[in-house]
Amino acid sequence: MLKVTEEQPIEFSSKLITEFNEIVTRYPEEKQKAALLPILHLVQAEYGWVSVPAMDKVAEHLDIKPIEVYEVASFYSMYFLKPQGKYVLEVCRTGPCCLVGAEKIMDYMEKQLGVKEGEVTSDGLFSWRGVECLAACGMAPVLQIGPEYTFHEHLTEEKVDQLIQELKK
Amino acid sequence: MARKLLLENINVPGINTFDVYRQQGGYRAVEKALKSMSPDDVVEEVKKSGLRGRGGAGFPTGMKWSFLAKPEGKARYLVCNADESEPGTFKDRYLMTYLPHLLIEGMIVSSFALGAKVSYIYVRGEMMPQIRILEKAIAEAKNAGFLGKNILGSGYDLELYVQPGGGAYICGEETALIESLEGKRGNPRIKPPFPAISGVWGCPTVVNNVESIAAVVPIINDGGEEYAKIGNGRSTGTKLISASGNINKPGVYEIELGLPVEEFIYSDDYCGGIANSKRLKAVVAGGSSVPILPANLILKTITGEPRLMSYESLSDGGFQSGSMLGSGGFIAFDEDQCIVRNTWNYARFYHHESCGQCSPCREGTGWMEKVLHRLEYGHGKMSDIDLLVDVAKKIEGNTICPLGDAAAWPVASAIRHFRDEFEWHVTHPKEALERNYGLANYAEFTNAI
Numbered sequence: 001m002l003k004v005t006e007e008q009p010i011e012f013s014s015k016l017i018t019e020f021n022e023i024v025t026r027y028p029e030e031k032q033k034a035a036l037l038p039i040l041h042l043v044q045a046e047y048g049w050v051s052v053p054a055m056d057k058v059a060e061h062l063d064i065k066p067i068e069v070y071e072v073a074s075f076y077s078m079y080f081l082k083p084q085g086k087y088v089l090e091v092c093r094t095g096p097c098c099l100v101g102a103e104k105i106m107d108y109m110e111k112q113l114g115v116k117e118g119e120v121t122s123d124g125l126f127s128w129r130g131v132e133c134l135a136a137c138g139m140a141p142v143l144q145i146g147p148e149y150t151f152h153e154h155l156t157e158e159k160v161d162q163l164i165q166e167l168k169k
Numbered sequence: 170m171a172r173k174l175l176l177e178n179i180n181v182p183g184i185n186t187f188d189v190y191r192q193q194g195g196y197r198a199v200e201k202a203l204k205s206m207s208p209d210d211v212v213e214e215v216k217k218s219g220l221r222g223r224g225g226a227g228f229p230t231g232m233k234w235s236f237l238a239k240p241e242g243k244a245r246y247l248v249c250n251a252d253e254s255e256p257g258t259f260k261d262r263y264l265m266t267y268l269p270h271l272l273i274e275g276m277i278v279s280s281f282a283l284g285a286k287v288s289y290i291y292v293r294g295e296m297m298p299q300i301r302i303l304e305k306a307i308a309e310a311k312n313a314g315f316l317g318k319n320i321l322g323s324g325y326d327l328e329l330y331v332q333p334g335g336g337a338y339i340c341g342e343e344t345a346l347i348e349s350l351e352g353k354r355g356n357p358r359i360k361p362p363f364p365a366i367s368g369v370w371g372c373p374t375v376v377n378n379v380e381s382i383a384a385v386v387p388i389i390n391d392g393g394e395e396y397a398k399i400g401n402g403r404s405t406g407t408k409l410i411s412a413s414g415n416i417n418k419p420g421v422y423e424i425e426l427g428l429p430v431e432e433f434i435y436s437d438d439y440c441g442g443i444a445n446s447k448r449l450k451a452v453v454a455g456g457s458s459v460p461i462l463p464a465n466l467i468l469k470t471i472t473g474e475p476r477l478m479s480y481e482s483l484s485d486g487g488f489q490s491g492s493m494l495g496s497g498g499f500i501a502f503d504e505d506q507c508i509v510r511n512t513w514n515y516a517r518f519y520h521h522e523s524c525g526q527c528s529p530c531r532e533g534t535g536w537m538e539k540v541l542h543r544l545e546y547g548h549g550k551m552s553d554i555d556l557l558v559d560v561a562k563k564i565e566g567n568t569i570c571p572l573g574d575a576a577a578w579p580v581a582s583a584i585r586h587f588r589d590e591f592e593w594h595v596t597h598p599k600e601a602l603e604r605n606y607g608l609a610n611y612a613e614f615t616n617a618i
Contacts, residue, residue, distance in 0.1 A: 026330040028244070028287075031370055036352035037335045041294060068352075075354040075524075076335025078294050094256045095457055095514045096413040096500050132338065132518055133256040133457075134295055137413035137500070138420045149297035 010053045012061075016042060020061060032062050036072055040079055045147035049080035077131065078146075085120045085127035087167050089113075090144050091155075093130030096137035105141050105155050106130055112164060125168065171438075172399060174387040174407050175380070176423045179267050185302065187309035190270040198389040199315055202278045203323040206389075211282035215385060217393030219405035224250055224341070224378030225456060225496040226571075227480050230385075236365040237283055238373040246374040247285040249276060249382055250346055251292040251299075254338040256457035256518060257498025260409035261379035263421040265292070265299040268383070269306035273329065275382035277315060278389055280327050283375055287328045290379075291346055294333040303331045338522035342570045343376040345524065356526050357570035380409055401427025404479035408497050410439075415503035417441035430454075430476040430483075431468050434501065447503040450608055451586075454483055455495020457515050458575030460582030461508070462492050488582065504608045508590050509601075512583040513541035519576030530573040533564040537580050544591060547598030554591050558584055 012020075020039050027034040036058070043054050055069040062069075073079045080088070091097075091106050106128075110116060113126050120127045136142045139153035145167075152163060183189035190196070202211050216231030237245060249272070253261040265272060272290070280288045292300050307329050310316050318326050332350055334340050340349045344358035347369050368374020384406060388396045397405045404426035410433070413419045418441040424433065433439045434449065443449050452467040453459060470476055471490035476483065483494045502511070520534035540557055543549050561577035568574075584591055594601045 026289075026328075026332075028370065031351070033352035034332075034350060037294070037349065038333050040335065041333055062352075064352075071354055072335070072352065076294070076337050078336035093514075094518050095453075095511055096257050098511070098514055099414045099500070099502065099506060131336075132521055133254055135253040135255075135259045135262050135293070137257050137259050137498070138411060139259075140413060140419070144295060147297070149295050151298070 008051075008053060010047075010051070010057050012043075012057060013046075016046060017061075024062075033064050033068070035062060036064070036069065037076070040069075040073055041147070044079060048086070049083050083120070086125050087127075087145055089126065089128040089163075090131045090134075090146075091128065092132070092134045092136070092140070092142050094133035096133070097140040097142065100140045102141040102155075105143075105157070105160065108157050109160055112160065126164070171423070171425045171428070172407065173423045174396075174399075175264070175268070175271065175383050175409065176421075185267060185269055185306070187270060187306065187313055190268075191313070195270055196274050196310075196313075196315055198274055198386045199277045199281075200321060202281055202389055203321050203325055208282045208284055211278060211385075211389065214388055214393040215282070218384075218388040218396035219393075219400075219403065220381065220384055220388060220396065221404070221480065222378055223380035223384065223408065223497070225255060225458070227494065230377060230381050233365070233377070234279075234283060234375060236363070237375055238366045239284065240373070244287065244370075244372045245283055245285050246369045246372055247276065247280045247283050247288040248346065248350065248369060248374060248376045249288070249290040249379060250341060250343065250376050251290050251296070251379045252334050252341040252346060253296075253379070254293055254341050254522075255496045255498055256515070257411060257413055257453060257500040258456050258496040259411045259413075260421050260497060262296060262299060263411075264379055264383055264409070265296070265303060269299075269302050270310065271383045271386055272303070272379055273306055273310050273316075275385045276329055277310075277320070277327060279375075279377065279382055279385050280329075281325055285375075286326055287330070289330050289332045289350060289369075291332045291334060291340070291350055293340070294335050297333070300331050300333055307331070337524075338518075339524045339570070339572060342572065345570065346376060347374065354524070356524050357572075359569055399425050401425075401477060401479045402481055404481060404494075408478070408494070410478065410497045410499050412440050412499045412501070414501040415444045415447065415506070416501045417444050424478055426477075426479045427482075428478045430478055433478055433499070434468075440499075440501065443501065443503050445503070447505065448608060449501060450504045450506055451502040451508065453492075453498070453500040453502075453579075454478075455493045456498035457500070457518065458571075458578060459493040459495040460488055460491075460578050461512075461586065462490075462582075463586045466490055466586070467492075488578070489585075492582070505605055507545075507605045508583050508587040509541065509545050509594050512580055513538065513545045515579045516541050516576070519572065523572060523576070527568040527573065529564045529567040530576065533560050533573070534576045536560050537576070541580070544594050545601075547594070547602050549591075549595045549598070551592065551595050553595070554584060554588065557581075 059066040340355040345355040364374040449464040516538040561581040565577040
């Protein structure tokens, strides 16, 4: 994963640009702004978060104002506006998951990773946070890991340990 | 066993691929509609079926379609609402994961009925695996000639795209979804104009839930009248119910509308009873937004009639003693669950998900979260309970979109039915931190069916 700081200017790879251009073809002419959400996902998958220079570059590419990108990136919960751990463990914290132990799982995760919600472990590998309902209440408690949003269901403390060990490899 | 229209073939190995789906009779509805029916015929069948929107509002789908404006020279759009985010609801994830071609087949038939040349499936961004599944399935369908130019030689063209969201409950509201699809923040629009007149990019648009669109397939295959024979009264057909919480068998079940709630909870064909041999305390029957009901009122209506899983029966008694079928997100609470804590959890959810556009919702959801938090953590006052009722009342009906109502109803209903539990949190703050209130007087039955 590329390291990005707030100040560094960004150049998107030609592979990314090709993907951006393919997305734009899905909409009528002059409606290319509709590509913004999918493009921000691609940017986040590439860099791990969405920096201001990256958003400015996206605005330039879509021929819209930078503020149109900032207001979208800050509205939706999936876009990270600051650097995260390599793996962000997102645990569902909403009602149905809590009926079957999600709060205990979050407490356990905090203990095992040794960082509070939203913070990054010192090796840069992990951060974690509670997120709202992931529409998987029948498999509760659940967590997801971006950028492919792989799912881990029926969580127990043992499964959390296992997962952390596997990701460390 | 009940009839299954959507999940009939879900256990066939490889049913997520085009070839197996086709072998099992898939895409017959596309052939029938495009070769032997006019778009208006398709709309007519859906009207006859009595199908009601499966996303939560329950508005008749055929009627929604018939409102679509058809001005000359303007594109029309069908957008599938796959932004499944209502707590307790996970049926659309299930359908897209295991039966992607059922949704695509429904999209083709529905787009044909509406005259849409380009359609979108707006999937919540967190469902990246489902987005990949749908994209693959669309490519397969296109390869087989069911999408693209001149489908099956009928002269009808259709392109179908998957659009990811960015993580926002509000985008399940159809005008917020449209804003989001256009690449903007998900702020709901003021209606009118309705999307049927002015939707995506100002063009006439229909937004339908995943399950509604999937249901179009059996409706076209068997005819609207056959579909309408299933169910109970104005609740026709089958419905996917997402069952979660403290039950033995959480999961997605396809039921014929009209199934008794008691059978759904206790029968081994469905939830299989309450987990760990505990007793049922309460149920949220249609996703977190609908009023919570204590066990006695979910099993029987106030007049003592058995409660059924249908739009009418679940709302019998109004909000005084009833609830709603909503999205079919059925959440069961056992005797050890704390109603105050759960209500606080939901209030936090709605506060987090309010788009912030309307003051009553933006401010009110925050107030409710804060007051419920102090009740749950032992700092509440007796007057807080009526304060919550008051705030909920002032949000309800005073916002652009239904998120305000959705935030107000769980709080108001929890206090309506469990006021003694809220009062106990005030009078016994220390005890309330150590143990739960329990069942008190809500258990009027045994776990026997």
